[in-house]
Amino acid sequence: MEEKKGFNNNNKPNQKPGMPGSKPPTGGKNKYWIYIVLLGIFLVFTFVDFGGGSENKIGQSKFEKEMLLQHDVEKLVIVNKEYAEVYIKQDKLADEKYSDAAKGGPFGFGGSAGPHYTFEIGNLENFENKLEELQKDFPPEEKISPDYKTEHSYLPDIISWVLPLALIFGLWYFIFKRMSGGSGGGNKIFNIGKSKAQVFDKEKRVKVNFTDVAGLEEAKVEVMEIVDFLKNSSKYTQLGGKIPKGALLVGPPGTGKTLLAKAVAGEADVPFFSLSGSDFVEMFVCVGASRVRDLFKQAKQKAPCIIFIDEIDAIGRARGRNPNFGSNDERENTLNQLLTEMDGFDTNSGVIILAATNRADILDKALMRAGRFDRQIHLELPDIVEREAIFKVHTKPLKMDKDLELSFLSKQTPGFSGADIANVCNEAALIAARKNKKKIEKQDFLDAVDRIIGGLERKSKIISKEEKKTIAFHEAGNATVSWLLEHANPLLKVTIIPRGRALGAAWYLPEERSITTKEQLLDEMCSALGGRASEEIVFGKVSTGALNDLEKVTKQAIAMVSYLGMSEEVGTLSYYDSSGQGDYGFTKPYSEKTSELIDSEIKAIVENQYLRAKKVLKDNMDCLSKLAETLLEKEVIFSDDLEKIFGERPWKKEEEKPEPANEVIIEEDKPDSEK
Secondary structure (H helix, E strand, O other), X not given: OOOOOOEOOOOOEOOOOOOOOOOOOOOOOOOHHHHHHHHHHHHHHHHOOOOOOOOEEOOHHHHHHHHHOOOOEEEEEEEOOOEEEEEEOHHHOOOHHHHHHHOOOOOOOOOOOOOOEEEEOOOHHHHHHHHHHHOOOOOHHHOOOOEEEOOOOHHHHHHHHHHHHHHHHHXXXXXXXXXXXXXXXXXXXXXXXXXXXXXXXXXXXXXXXXXXXXXXHHHHHHHXXXXXXXXXXXXXXXXXXXXXXXXXEEOOOOOOHHHXXXXXXXXOOOOEEEEEHHHHOOOOXXXXXXXXXXXXXXXXXXXXXXXXXXXXXXXXXXXXXXXXXXXXXXXHHHHHHHHHHHHOOOOOOOEEEEEEEOOHHHEOHHHHOOOOOOEEEEOOOOOHHHHHHHHHHHOOOOOEOOOOOHHHHHHOOOOOOHHHHHHHHHHHHHHHHHOOOOOEOHHHHXXXXXXXXXXXXXXXXXXXXXXXXXXXXXXXXXXXXXXXXXXXXXXXXXXXXXXXXXXXXXXXXXOOOOOOOHHHHHHHHHHHOHHHHHHHHHHOOOOHHXXXXXXXXXXXXXXXXXXXXXXXXXXXXXXXXXXXXXXXXXXXXXXXXXXXXXXXXXXHHHHHHHHHHHHHHHHOHHHHHHHHHHXXXXXXXXXXXHHHHHOOOOOOOOOOOOXXXXXXXXXXXXXXXXX
């Protein structure tokens, strides 16, 4: 059987093992010496005379006075009616004045044969008349009659044709090379339609494996089964089963889709093709479809193998939903070719497609059907147990305090993705190094969470006393209402120190739940409106600091009425479009009358919760004022301070910890200049 050649990431034949420095004979800069030699040969043939005589150039007056009138000229030849060639008599060449002509040409060839001198004649008719006049007194046998000849120099003509074409071709080659740079054809001019996939095989392996992936246990089981299909295919085919043709990784950004694909590349003993959906997109027509064909052609040659397409939504968007309304869209041509290659008339046995996206709702239905992507593997944000496992992976290279518990860190980071946790670990190390510490402590991690969520502290920002008092009562209002409502998220920390773009912020510990009730939503809305209500009650006027709160509350009210069916007036209806096809529609899915009803219901929900927040604050004005004064004094307060003022929450849950921690920012105050 003929051995198959491997390809590296540029689709060039792989070098032999143990020869990392080997290069192709004509690769790199070695080919440029050929151009230098050709240029040298061209210059030699252009400017060097190999034996045609010296042909020393002289002036016409010198010819007339020193040669013609002295009867030294043997022959005169007019060439192309432009210049004259002078032949000196052989017996006269011995004279001193003709020593330059007797020496011959640059290489000593044909010096005595002539022509010996040349000069420009100007107008031919005038030259002939002057020549005749100068020789009117000469004896007839000594008169010189010029001969005429026409010479053709083909080299300038060739250069005039070839040089512009060479320049155009060179410019064209340069442009195409730049546009196809890094493509799978080795940067050749006609390889722009080649696949850009990077190939990982036995000679070029990925060092990431499944032990480096934490918090995705269910997803790892699904993916590991695909790897096992390729390693032990007979185990499944002997029972009549077929290897799945494709698996789609779906999940929010940062949940580890690409990392899981890297682990597959590291664990699989088969070739792994890796590329992005944008690698198929190019400014040239039909390049995307050509690259798809070339990709699957290479994959068939290396089967069994895996093809991983990251961000497949770049080419997999549903057809007919292009906002440009183009009838012949290049992206759709690429998608059509991909659909054909994945499951068309010609089957691709042994080629498994692995893809990742966070926009599965906009993918084409034909791409999502069984036979193309047989499995959809959903990757969600990690829970508290998975976050602890992710912390274990990312804290391995860190020098940490022995007393620091990873379970504590996992509790302080609800809603964080794997990428966010990796960022927290890195920021904690940088903060500890900035403070010249030898080990990373708990406070460094807490500061890192604050830094990532809220931004850098800006203690030097100038804020007037009135503004600071307004911010303090605003944050105190939010904290008071959230502390006194049953379903509001428990507060952990409040600060009026500017951080990032926020003038003040509150940290809460949101409950990790799968579903949310109407009562929980209303309590969260009421606590978010506590800041605006506090400003109106205390100062009798409102400020722009509640922008973030109002935006959040309005979106929640819209979702309750339009999507979740939590309005008695509108009823149990949902106008949510999970397919996303309504994004490019020109009409709403309800009438104008229903639209007015929805608007009135949204406004009623928000107004009722605002009045409710005002009532809660009026009933606890003493505690509100005491909390605001504490904030003005300390600038940062924790849940212990609230417990001293309000007492312990009667519905406090067992898992709520009293120790200070930093969590998701629920509310921000922003200056007018940043609205």
